[in-house]
Amino acid sequence: MNSILVNMDNNIFPLPLYRASQVRELDRIAIEEMGIPGICLMERAGSGAFAILKFYYPDVRRITVVCGIGNNGGDGYVLARLAYLAGYDVTVLQIGDTSRLKGDALIAFKSMTNVGLQAQAFAEKKLSIVDIVIDALFGTGLDREVMGQWRLVIEALNRCTCPILSIDIPSGLHADTGAILGVAVHAKNTVSFIGLKQGLFTGDGPDYCGKISFDDLQVPSTIYKAVKSTVTRLDYESLKTALSKRSRVAHKGTFGHVLVIGGDSGMIGAARLAAEAAARVGAGKISLVTRNAHAALINLTRPEIMSHGIETAEQIVPLLNKVNVVAIGPGLGQSIWGRAMLDAVKNLQKPIVVDADALNLLAKKPFRFSNSVLTPHPGEAARLLETSTTDIKADRFAAIRALQLRFGGVCILKGAGTLVTDSDSQIGVCTDGNPGMAGGGMGDLLTGIIAGLIAQGFSTIEAAKLGVCLHAHAGDHAALEGERGLLSSDLLPWVRHYANPELLS
Template identity: 55%
Template sequence: MSERYSRSFPRDLYRAEDVRAMDRYAIETVGIPGIELMRRAGASAFAALRQRWPEARTLSAICGSGNNGGDAYVVARLAHDAGMDVRVYPVAPPTNLKGDALTAYQDYRAAGGETLDFIPADFEGAEVLVDGIFGTGLDREVGGYYADVIKAINRFSGHVVALDIPSGLHADTGSALGVAVKADLTVTFIGLKQGLFTGEGPEYAGEIVFSDLDTPPEVRYSVKPSAMLLPPWERGLPARPRHAHKGHFGHVLVVGGDSGYSGAARMAAEAAARVGAGLVSIATRKSHADLLNLTRPELMCHGVETIDDLRAPLERATVVAIGPGLGRSEWAKMLLDAVLNTDLPIVVDADALNLLAESTRTRDNWVLTPHPGEAARLLGATSQEIQKDRFDAVLKLQTKFGGVIVLKGAGSLVCGPDRLPRVCTAGNPGMASGGMGDVLTGVIAGLLAQRLDLFDAASLGVQLHAAAGDEAAKGGERGLLACDLMDPLRRLINL
């Protein structure tokens, strides 16, 4: 999911109820009439679609019975006033409209606009289709007639603009409520909804444009955000002092790489080195320990078959990354127990997470990096339940296990104690390939070795890993390999 929004975006994210509270504050405390906010919303959306598709001359609007429908009527009126060929399809009788939405409908009709009482499958060849069916208040599965309308919108071959949020998408969780509009452009208002940026949200929202509707800053400050966006990658770590030596930048020990999975440990180790760890070692099976550094001699490799074999590498380490290629054998369990019995900061991934799920432990100085399947095992749930509400899942993981949690996937989440969750908007589908998680493990461990705290190392690591993936994907997403990130990691950390 490469970034599809302006770098001038605010970073704060909100739940739907918080945005509604901001809206009320603007009306009741600041004194901006509701119809004025609605007209500003429609004007912002119309300006955004004209900027995106300046040659478009035909527009259809699908209008619901609430304020989201009112926004769509404003867009339709402005398009009509601009000389576009406009068709409006109410999905509920206009007689059901109330308040500001009714005023917006009356304004549209007074301007000479007409409505049609049916929903054509192809919307009569319009170039742009405006989705104004449901707003952020939807919290139930979409079915029946409304589901049929949304499916018709998704068959539309032109451009789709969603107002505030794609209809059918849950504003807080980013999951589709049975069926949801798949938009090319979403113009969202007042406050950024957290569900637009994780789970299925990015797929349904398309490009996101934000408008605060010219409300004063006090509106934004009237409620507390629920999460924050990680900023786009612009600079790496500060320049090193001239007198620095390798001991200043920590020693990462990667533990893993059972027979047949040695590459996972090797990739994690190189990633730790590429982001600046002073020393990197691998503790792995003796059968291939001598082979892992043939093409990367800077890595120190140790054959480990017993706890005694692991003792010396652990004593020299400042950070441990465990899990890449670890497996679930007795050997793996022995290594995990030995690592957990140290006081070292730990990054836990892959099969180490699956083993952890069998015997829950709590720890303050570790980073757990599950994908949805691993998160499901850790919480005794299904991956579908994890994806249905990723924010809830990451908070439950942090409460249960302590430390810092990175819930991977589209819109990766970083959650730590007493900190707002962070959401990563960078990355792309090409990164859905083997080894990417191992590289992330190494990146976070390498940053921890350079004395970043757990939350900052996890947040910066997720951000850097995703940015490197986007840079590597410039040659195409298909066929993108985890090792393709190594050179971008080095370049980006040195910006």
């Protein structure tokens, strides 16, 4: 499930995403160079989290705040004090020895106790009668597996039936990778401060963060110039302006010719989905190369696709000379025929979108295309990098960098929080999409969409970013009738719809 971005004030969410160390540097600049006292930022963080609580849960009265002994706990003390003074029934459960508190967290703790609110030792039974739990255990600095009493506490929190609001990040989630450090709080809401952390939006982050809110704590905008982000959010709304209105004198040749290669025995549907997606996103002409035995079947249901039965690499050469972009892999199979088709295009000096079995064949005999878009899911990425899916999921950012270095071109790492990059760009993280899209054929659609955009003149990196977000956005709207049972073909009307943003109100 992808993260849901929510801003109480209807402001636009920032696009840059940061590592934990970068956010700490932003925090340092605000304190040391801009002269904002650390306790002032902590007060703003606790106040912002309390505002989010009231916005989403206006009817709650019983609040339990679970605090650690770092600055994240300090934010929790501020929230607890403000809620207590506002008349809420507040319980503070302390994990760790408060004698180890220091700095701003110690100041916040004393301010809380000075108004008469005392911290209690953690006990799971104290979570039984509560409307909402505030997770203020760990901040973004956690980089090792959660163990001992801390693990037991998080497991107890996850057994709660009430919602959990995590301050800055769900405790146990790695801020840089989105990986679970043994165990993590499963939050209903997360409020992130100063800079959005990249791990919130990919890996396990989207599933554990719930609805994400952002508060910049009123730091001066100039501080962001001092820390260069290498990761950025991608969404349809921020990219759709690239889909300009068509000229009144355009013709089919204006919008390019896509060739889809795939559909071995029993898998013709994958190639058909990719071809139709290329057409629905606006490519001028679509050709499809598949096996002789079922080439004619394509035209029975989609006559706009020019379907060719081809069995040898030599037969495909005339078609390769006519098209602007090739998409290879959907339903390709890994037989002699599939290998022959891949070998036929390996030296082609045209954009090539590589997916599915073409990626599996590439993993067996690696080479670099001159101008490619690779679209693996974690399993395919693991084969391409000769590692395990577990390793890919442990650090998706490292994985996509490794893919790009090894194979060149544009690389896409699919999954919740799909990543996109090339050698010159920041890594983009798509924040659209939903788990209803976890089904057969969705990747074939994406391949066709990207190829169709390249045919219309988009660069490979532009087509990859826009294609990923358009595909995910179409999936979100197709899923409005329910995620369970969503079919890849259900997205096609929405692909066409969102390929024409000038028609949207």
